[in-house]
Amino acid sequence: MKKITIAIDGHSSCGKSTMAKALARDAGYIYVDSGAMYRAVTLFALRHGMFDETDRIDNVRLEEAMPGIQISFKLDPETRMPQTFLNGENVEEEIRTLKVSSHVSPIAALPFVRAALTRQQQEMGKEKGIVMDGRDIGTAVFPQAELKIFVTASTEVRARRRYDELKSKGQQVDLEEVRKNVEERDYIDTHRETAPLRQAEDAIVLDNSNMTIEEQHRWLLEQLQTRIEKD
Ligand code: DC
Numbered sequence: 001m002k003k004i005t006i007a008i009d010g011h012s013s014c015g016k017s018t019m020a021k022a023l024a025r026d027a028g029y030i031y032v033d034s035g036a037m038y039r040a041v042t043l044f045a046l047r048h049g050m051f052d053e054t055d056r057i058d059n060v061r062l063e064e065a066m067p068g069i070q071i072s073f074k075l076d077p078e079t080r081m082p083q084t085f086l087n088g089e090n091v092e093e094e095i096r097t098l099k100v101s102s103h104v105s106p107i108a109a110l111p112f113v114r115a116a117l118t119r120q121q122q123e124m125g126k127e128k129g130i131v132m133d134g135r136d137i138g139t140a141v142f143p144q145a146e147l148k149i150f151v152t153a154s155t156e157v158r159a160r161r162r163y164d165e166l167k168s169k170g171q172q173v174d175l176e177e178v179r180k181n182v183e184e185r186d187y188i189d190t191h192r193e194t195a196p197l198r199q200a201e202d203a204i205v206l207d208n209s210n211m212t213i214e215e216q217h218r219w220l221l222e223q224l225q226t227r228i229e230k231d
Pocket residue numbers: 012013034035036038039104105108109133134135136137185189
C-alpha cells in the first residue's frame with residue numbers, strides 16, 4: 001500500500017505521542033517524537049551549564065555545540081518503545097523530567113536550534129511512511145504531509161494527564177506546578193517568532209478532552225484509511 005507522511009501537531013500533554021506511536025505501529029510506519037529532540041538539546045544545555053542563574057541561555061556556546069549534538073532513536077528490544085539517544089546515551093527518562101520540561105520552550109524558540117532539528121527531521125521523513133508529532137510538523141517540517149492532525153484538549157485535562165504520567169514514573173510533583181508549566185509552554189510555543197504552534201490550514205482538528213485512548217486510535221485509523229482511499 002502507498003505510504004504517506006502523517007503530521008500530528010498540537011498543545012503539550014494532549015497525548016500526541018501515545019496516539020502517534022499506536023498509529024505508527026498499526027500502519028507499519030516509523031514514529032518520530034520531534035519534541036524528544038528539543039528535549040535532548042535542552043538536556044545537553046543543562047548538563048553543560050548553558051543556563052545562567054536567571055535561566056538565560058548562552059546562545060553562542062549552544063550554537064557552537066549544535067554540530068556535536070547527535071540525536072537518534074532506537075526501539076527498546078523488550079518493550080518495542082522508542083528510546084531517545086543523545087550522543088549515544090539513552091536519555092529517554094531524563095528528558096521527561098520537570099526540570100527539562102521547564103527549560104525546553106526557550107530552547108525550542110531559538111532559530112538555529114529549529115533549523116538544525118528541522119533539517120534532521122526532514123531527512124528522517126524522506127522515504128515517507130512516517131508519523132511525526134510535534135508543534136510545527138504540518139506547517140514547517142512537512143508542509144506537504146498528506147495527513148495532518150491538530151490535537152488539543154482543555155488545560156485541566158492536559159495538566160492532570162501530565163501529572164499522572166510523572167507520578168506513575170515515581171516523580172514528586174505538584175498538580176498546580178504541572179498546570180503552570182503546561183500553560184507557560186502553551187504561551188511560549190504559540191508566541192515564538194520561528195515556527196510557532198498553529199494549526200495548518202489543511203489539518204483536521206481533534207479535541208480529545210473527552211475521548212478514551214481507544215476511541216482516538218480508532219478515529220485516527222479511520223482518518224488514515226479515508227486519506228489513502230482518496231488517492
Ligand atoms: O511534545 P513535547 O512536550 O515533548 O515537546 C517539548 C517542547 O519542544 C515543547 O515545549 C515544544 C517544543 N517543540 C517544538 O517547538 N517543536 C516541535 N516540533 C516539537 C516540540
